[in-house]
Amino acid sequence: MTIRKAYSIEFRSEALKLLLKQGWTQAEAARRLGISKGTQQIRWWLKGLGAPSFAVLKTE
Numbered sequence: 001m002t003i004r005k006a007y008s009i010e011f012r013s014e015a016l017k018l019l020l021k022q023g024w025t026q027a028e029a030a031r032r033l034g035i036s037k038g039t040q041q042i043r044w045w046l047k048g049l050g051a052p053s054f055a056v057l058k059t060e
Helices: 009-022 026-033 039-050
Strands: none
Touching: 009 026, 009 039, 026 039
């Protein structure tokens, strides 16, 4: 049986802020932050925000 790693709400929030503000790709964010399941995990988090999972949005 595989144990799924759980990420805190704070970690997810900070990870998405970096993704959106720094302009990182989903793959780059997953690699830099050591997120298991990589881009799939980030897509789920973005979907939870109502953001399109295929887009990397930039904010100023």
